[in-house]
Amino acid sequence: MTTPTPTFTAEYLEQRCRDAGHTVSLSGAVGDETCAALLDISPATLRNWRCEGRGPAWRYVSRRVWYDLRSVAAFLSQREAA
Secondary structure, X not given: OOOOOOOOOHHHHHHHHHHOOOOOOOOOEEEHHHHXXXXXXXXXXXXXXXXXXXXXXXXXXXXXXXXXXXXXXXXXXXXXXX
């Protein structure tokens, strides 16, 4: 019996964040620590990916890196399809 793979949506990821006690902004963005947890990688790996132009789309806001959950969901879905 196979277990179904989750469909990665921004809403699904937001609920996972909240269940784990992570903060999600009102615009649906998360910081690098939370994003790394969602991707099951270390924050250092996520920073390296950012420098290499890999990983989900990100933006700077007030000298902090933010990842939109829609971008994280798209990245996870793309990674699962590969």
